[in-house]
Amino acid sequence: MTVLVAEDDMIMLKTIEVRLKKDGYHVITAQDGKEALKQIELQSPDLIITDIMMPFLSGLEIVGAVKNKGGKDTPIIVLSTMGQENVVLEAFKLGADDFITKPFSPKELSMRVQRYAQKLD
Amino acid sequence: MRDFYLFTVIIYSLLILLFLLFVLILYFAIHREESDLDKIAWQHSVAVVIVGVVASEEVEDGLEAMTYEFEKGLDKAGYRNYMIDELIKAKAAFSGSSTSHLKSLYGRLNLDIDSFRKLHSLKWHIKAKGIRELGAMEQTRYRKEIFWLANDKHELVRNEAQGAMVSFFGWSGLSFLDVIEHQMSQWHQVQLLDKLKYVKPDTFEELIPWLESSNVSVIVFAIKLATLYNCHDVYQNVAKCLQSSNNQVKLCALEYLRLMPQADTFDQMISNYYAESTVYKLAVISSLKDIGSENEITFLVNELNDPNNDIKAAAAGSISVLHPLGNGFFKTYLFATAHPWKEIFFQITNKHIA
Numbered sequence: 001m002t003v004l005v006a007e008d009d010m011i012m013l014k015t016i017e018v019r020l021k022k023d024g025y026h027v028i029t030a031q032d033g034k035e036a037l038k039q040i041e042l043q044s045p046d047l048i049i050t051d052i053m054m055p056f057l058s059g060l061e062i063v064g065a066v067k068n069k070g071g072k073d074t075p076i077i078v079l080s081t082m083g084q085e086n087v088v089l090e091a092f093k094l095g096a097d098d099f100i101t102k103p104f105s106p107k108e109l110s111m112r113v114q115r116y117a118q119k120l121d
Numbered sequence: 122m123r124d125f126y127l128f129t130v131i132i133y134s135l136l137i138l139l140f141l142l143f144v145l146i147l148y149f150a151i152h153r154e155e156s157d158l159d160k161i162a163w164q165h166s167v168a169v170v171i172v173g174v175v176a177s178e179e180v181e182d183g184l185e186a187m188t189y190e191f192e193k194g195l196d197k198a199g200y201r202n203y204m205i206d207e208l209i210k211a212k213a214a215f216s217g218s219s220t221s222h223l224k225s226l227y228g229r230l231n232l233d234i235d236s237f238r239k240l241h242s243l244k245w246h247i248k249a250k251g252i253r254e255l256g257a258m259e260q261t262r263y264r265k266e267i268f269w270l271a272n273d274k275h276e277l278v279r280n281e282a283q284g285a286m287v288s289f290f291g292w293s294g295l296s297f298l299d300v301i302e303h304q305m306s307q308w309h310q311v312q313l314l315d316k317l318k319y320v321k322p323d324t325f326e327e328l329i330p331w332l333e334s335s336n337v338s339v340i341v342f343a344i345k346l347a348t349l350y351n352c353h354d355v356y357q358n359v360a361k362c363l364q365s366s367n368n369q370v371k372l373c374a375l376e377y378l379r380l381m382p383q384a385d386t387f388d389q390m391i392s393n394y395y396a397e398s399t400v401y402k403l404a405v406i407s408s409l410k411d412i413g414s415e416n417e418i419t420f421l422v423n424e425l426n427d428p429n430n431d432i433k434a435a436a437a438g439s440i441s442v443l444h445p446l447g448n449g450f451f452k453t454y455l456f457a458t459a460h461p462w463k464e465i466f467f468q469i470t471n472k473h474i475a
Contacts, residue, residue, distance in 0.1 A: 011168050011175075011211050018176035105217030106176055 001117050002026045006036035006062065008054045009078065015054035016049065019106045020113060033057020037065060047116050048076045050111075052087055060091055067095030075116050079104075129321065138341045165201050166191040171211050174226050175219040179421045195230065205232050209257045211400055227258045240266055245275040252278065256285030262437070264289060271297035280309045287313055292322035295346075298331050298339050305338040313342070314349055325352045332358045337367050344373040360389045371397075372404055379408035386412055391420070399429055405434040418444055425454070440470050 003025045007013040013029055020027045028043055030036035034056040040048065048066065052059040063076050075097040080088050088099045097116075100109060123400050129359035154246070172385035194200035205227070212223045227233060236258070239251025252270060255263050267289075286294035293311075305313075331343035332355060340362060346354050362374035378386050390405045397405075406424060409417050421443070424436035438452070444450040451457055452464040 009210075009214070010164060010213055011171050011207060014168055015171040015175045015211075017216070018172055023178070102214050103216040103220075105215065106219060107217060 001047065002043060002045045003047045003113065004026065004028045004030065004036065004039055004043070006030045006033065006048070006050040006054060006059070008032060008051060012051075012079075015106060019110055022080065023110055023113070025113065025117070031055075033059070033062055036062055039100060041065060045074065046120055048074060049079065049113075050076065051079045052084060052091070060087065061089060063091050063094040063096045075119075077112060077116075080082075092113060094098065127310045159199060163194060163200055167200075167204050167207050168224070171207055171223070174222045174292060175211060175215055184226075198235070200401070201230075201232060201235050204230070204231060205235065205254055206338065207256060208232070212257060224258055229268075233258065233260050233263075236260070237263055237266070238423060240270065245273075245278050248273070248275075249278045249281045252281040252285050256281065256288050258362060259289065261289045262413050268297060272301045274303070276306070279303060280306075280312075283309070284312065284316065285318045291320040292317065292327075295327070298334070300326075301336060301339065304336065305342055310338070310342050310345060317349065318345070322350070323356050325350065328352065328355045329358055331363060337370060340365070340367075340370050344370070344377050348373075348377045348380055353383075356381065356383055363392065368398060368400065371401055375401070375404045375408060379411055382412040384399075387417055399431065401431075402427075402432055403435050406432065406439050413439060413443050415443060415445065422454075425456075428466070430461050433461065434468075437462075437465050437469050447475070451460065 003020055005013060005020070006029075007015045007016065008052075009029050010031070013031065015064060017029050028039050030039050031092045032055040034071060036050065036054075036058075037057060039045070040062075048062070050059040050062050057065075059078055063078065066074055066076060072095070074096070077097040078096045079093045079102060080090060080091075080099050081102045084101075091099065098112060100112065156162075169186045169188065170184075170191055171376075173184075180467055183242050195204070200210050208223055208227050215223075233255065236251045237260075239247045240263075241256070242251070248270070251253050252267055255267065267282050267285050270278055270287060273279045273282065276461070283301075283305075286297055288294070294344055319346070325347070328343050328347055331339050332347075334343070334398035344362060346352070347359055356378075359377045360373050362370050363378075365371055365374075375390065377389060387409070390408070394402065394405065402424075406421065409421065418440060421436045421440045425433050425440075427433055440450055441448050446453070448466075448470045451470065454462065454466070456462045459467060
């Protein structure tokens with residue numbers, strides 16, 4: 001399974017990447033929204049994990065773009081921070097499938113991704 | 122000739138000043154660029170170690186990921202400071218066992234000593250940063266030093282120290298309230314209350330001396346704590362605060378009494394009512410909407426005769442809530458058709474003011 005992780009914080013991005021690679025997934029990373037969309041078009045990932053606040057294009061814009069452009073079935077997990085409940089609701093309206101609130105445990109993320117992997121299998 | 126000489130001196134002085142300014146700007150630009158470049162260079166080696174700890178949730182994995190560049194970097198104060206900043210950022214972004222491993226890494230690299238040294242700086246912002254770092258990394262063993270900084274002459278240093286004590290020990294971290302001489306700002310009180318919202322203290326005994334503190338802001342904060350925790354045990358102590366000479370203390374006490382009324386609450390509120398300020402009177406009249414009964418209608422009707430129109434309007438608003446006739450009472454009032462009662466009653470009846 002190929003997972004795209006879009007996150008502008010390098011440590012967060014690398015941590016998720018290392019963790020998911022350890023779990024056996026193929027991971028593509030992007031440090032901003034534009035790069036994320038480009039990777040999505042090029043590699044058609046099976047799952048997208050995206051932060052909300054990112055340079056150039058926000059996570060919400062990515063959700064909107066993916067769900068409107070033939071990627072309706074690609075599950076998207078949104079990474080939000082505490083106090084962003086309204087933004088999370090907006091993400092759900094746009095078609096996001098799940099969200100994780102920061103701070104989160106890498107184990108928790110791993111379990112959520114595993115759930116989507118099982119569905120895809 | 123003399124004028125020409127003076128003119129030349131002024132021109133040369135200006136040129137020299139401009140040159141010095143240029144050199145200064147250049148120096149700071151280069152210095153900043155170097156510092157930014159340093160950070161970019163450090164980013165990778167620091168990230169590898171932190172990611173090693175968080176992703177594998179083992180400190181050893183992070184230590185194994187230490188490169189020669191990382192170990193060499195640790196000799197530089199700037200690198201260590203950058204490492205501390207990144208560790209704090211990572212600790213705030215992750216939860217679970219990763220956070221305790223990040224804390225452990227901070228200790229293993231002796232970064233707590235760097236943070237502790239900052240407490241002795243003569244610059245307040247460095248001192249405040251040191252406290253923030255020790256607080257964020259939960260270094261409770263420095264509690265004594267941080268406790269005394271809770272009464273520092275600089276407000277932001279005090280705020281950091283008080284915040285750190287509450288983060289460390291919750292309710293018992295508030296022991297600095299026994300000793301602080303400086304006032305706590307309203308905003309800082311809000312921040313401390315926010316940190317305490319999920320803390321469940323075993324006893325509220327400490328509130329009693331705080332409610333009698335010589336520091337007005339400590340009394341105000343103690344009343345807010347009593348309100349936050351719905352603490353009925355200190356009802357009489359809070360009621361005594363209505364006798365304070367400070368308006369803020371009295372208003373806070375009124376709010377507590379409004380939320381936690383007892384049989385004598387109204388009597389406590391009006392014990393010195395006629396000597397009080399308009400703000401106090403308005404707060405009492407308004408709180409009667411929540412805690413009043415038909416027994417207080419006589420008092421409110423009396424207040425309709427107060428020379429202050431704001432008090433008249435507030436009293437009319439409370440009467441409309443408490444009177445069995447509601448707004449119908451206004452028709453029975455002797456001066457209902459006279460100015461200003463006519464206008465006030467009209468506005469309340471039409472719900473323009475309450």
